[in-house]
Amino acid sequence: MYQEKYMLRAIELAKKGIGAVNPNPLVGAVIVKNGKVIGEGYHVRYGELHAERHAFANLTEDAEGADMYVTLEPCCHYGKQPPCVEAIVEHKIKHVYVGSDDPNEMVSGKGYEYLRNHGVKVTTHVLKNRCDEINRVFFHYITTRTPYVVMKYAMTMDGKIAAYTGESKWITNEVSRMKVQESRNQYVGIMVGIGTVLEDDPQLTCRIEGGRNPIRIICDTRLQIPETSNIVKTAAQVPTIVAVGDEIYETSSDKIEKLEQLGVKIIPVGMVDGHINLRELMGILGEMSIDSILLEGGGTLNYSAVMQGIVSEVHMYVAPKIFGGKDALTPVEGQGVDTPSLAKLFDLETVEKIFDDIKVVYLSKNRYRLPETFVDREQFYNNWDEDTLSQLSVMVDEKATAPYSTCCYKEDELWHIAGTNNDDELIVVESGDEAYIFTKLDKLVRLKISLRDQRDLLDIDELMEQLT
Numbered sequence: 457m458y459q460e461k462y463m464l465r466a467i468e469l470a471k472k473g474i475g476a477v478n479p480n481p482l483v484g485a486v487i488v489k490n491g492k493v494i495g496e497g498y499h500v501r502y503g504e505l506h507a508e509r510h511a512f513a514n515l516t517e518d519a520e521g522a523d524m525y526v527t528l529e530p531c532c533h534y535g536k537q538p539p540c541v542e543a544i545v546e547h548k549i550k551h552v553y554v555g556s557d558d559p560n561e562m563v564s565g566k567g568y569e570y571l572r573n574h575g576v577k578v579t580t581h582v583l584k585n586r587c588d589e590i591n592r593v594f595f596h597y598i599t600t601r602t603p604y605v606v607m608k609y610a611m612t613m614d615g616k617i618a619a620y621t622g623e624s625k626w627i628t629n630e631v632s633r634m635k636v637q638e639s640r641n642q643y644v645g646i647m648v649g650i651g652t653v654l655e656d657d658p659q660l661t662c663r664i665e666g667g668r669n670p671i672r673i674i675c676d677t678r679l680q681i682p683e684t685s686n687i688v689k690t691a692a693q694v695p696t697i698v699a700v701g702d703e704i705y706e707t708s709s710d711k712i713e714k715l716e717q718l719g720v721k722i723i724p725v726g727m728v729d730g731h732i733n734l735r736e737l738m739g740i741l742g743e744m745s746i747d748s749i750l751l752e753g754g755g756t757l758n759y760s761a762v763m764q765g766i767v768s769e770v771h772m773y774v775a776p777k778i779f780g781g782k783d784a785l786t787p788v789e790g791q792g793v794d795t796p797s798l799a800k801l802f803d804l805e806t807v808e809k810i811f812d813d814i815k816v817v818y819l820s821k822n823r824y825r826l827p828e829t830f831v832d833r834e835q836f837y838n839n840w841d842e843d844t845l846s847q848l849s850v851m852v853d854e855k856a857t858a859p860y861s862t863c864c865y866k867e868d869e870l871w872h873i874a875g876t877n878n879d880d881e882l883i884v885v886e887s888g889d890e891a892y893i894f895t896k897l898d899k900l901v902r903l904k905i906s907l908r909d910q911r912d913l914l915d916i917d918e919l920m921e922q923l924t
């Protein structure tokens with residue numbers, strides 16, 4: 457379990473970069489020699505040292521022969537910083553333990569290859585799920601080049617985001633609202649529709665001391681934003697983008713000039729159904745290095761965002777209140793789907809109690825996913841008894857060491873769990889281009905399959921039936 461302990465520390469360090477490293481990933485690194493931590497680091501700020509080099513800069517003794525735990529595959533290309541793999545080799549690190557693979561084409565697999573070619577042992581996928589979790593934004597952005605959109609709303613128990621009069625201050629408690637401020641510090645942009653600007657005249661800034669204001673993005677097809685609005689009045693201090701329909705852009709040069717003088721950046725965007733084409737807008741914002749957006753509605757814009765498939769994550773805050781009112785607004789308005797079978801689907805991620813409020817995080821079923829999904833190793837241990845686990849590791853490799861600490865551990869190659877069925881009666885483990893299926897029936901059954909077949913295993917329960 458010591459590997460997990462150091463990787464958990466590396467994850468903790470990585471999170472210190474939240475809000476400061478975008479569009480780079482959050483990365484943490486820990487260097488350990490003779491059971492003692494001799495260096496720690498993380499990617500502190502965009503353009504500055506990467507986690508590995510930061511950890512080397514903090515060394516308390518020579519790193520020769522030490523192990524390094526790093527949450528993401530070390531980079532091997534020249535960007536704003538020189539490649540980390542070179543620093544690892546120069547410092548004569550013996551063994552590198554990595555959490556997440558880097559899907560960035562310039563790095564993917566090449567970081568491992570460089571290290572192995574230079575005699576450094578590499579163990580991949582240590583606490584992979586946990587490491588992947590902290591970089592959802594980066595993985596989405598690096599592979600799609602569009603921002604990761606988090607739709608946030610606060611509603612009453614009866615699903616209203618404002619009273620029928622339009623008044624919405626306040627729905628949730630202060631602590632919930634502080635969490636939203638943290639999100640504003642975390643994500644690079646914040647987006648609302650012109651309806652919210654006209655109704656609430658918000659500032660959309662980050663009110664955390666020392667926090668960073670997000671770039672404000674207003675979807676305003678007809679360029680209705682008042683020059684007297686708080687958004688425009690503060691545009692010289694807080695970066696502000698107004699997305700305008702391309703047809704309207706062509707005919708509004710006077711207002712555009714005035715707004716630009718006040719510090720607003722106006723972007724012309726194509727239109728869909730008379731409104732901003734959000735997918736096109738996401739492409740434009742991605743090119744501007746905006747890797748993440750907190751979408752704060754209202755319901756009209758939220759509906760389009762969900763329907764156009766740009767929402768990857770939802771943060772729903774619910775307060776213990778009822779407003780009632782058939783005309784009171786809901787978080788997602790628009791026309792709606794014709795039948796429940798056409799609903800947009802989400803996976804429940806977390807539920808958090810915030811005094812009397814709750815915060816629920818959902819992930820879109822259509823979100824970008826890393827190529828494989830892995831079950832949480834902790835969940836795995838809880839569901840399999842020790843005897844079964846040791847049999848399992850022996851079956852994978854008779855020389856297996858540390859059967860529980862790293863699942864099926866085979867020298868410096870990690871066999872990781874690729875999937876389980878719903879009842880955890882069957883698991884698939886894989887390493888390199890091999891995968892094995894184990895069942896927990898009367899006896900364990902091993903079936904060797906190719907990784908390609910394993911990837912095609914869409915329904916693990918169906919496979920279970922075939923095996924029984």
Ligand SMILES: NC(=O)c1ccc[n+]([C@@H]2O[C@H](COP(=O)([O-])OP(=O)(O)OC[C@H]3O[C@@H](n4cnc5c(N)ncnc54)[C@H](OP(=O)(O)O)[C@@H]3O)[C@@H](O)[C@H]2O)c1
Nearest residue numbers: 610617649650651652676677731732753754755756757760
């Ligand atoms: N409790 C909460 O969490 C919360 C959060 C936000 C807002 N609110 C409340 O919501 C109310 C405002 O709701 P709303 O629905 O009118 O505001 P909205 O969604 O912020 O704005 C809607 C407007 O955005 C423009 N828009 C531009 N591109 C769009 C697109 N692709 N799809 C849809 N709309 C697009 C549309 O006008 P054009 O096309 O003409 O530009 C549309 O009328 C306020 O009362 C506010 O207090 C509550």
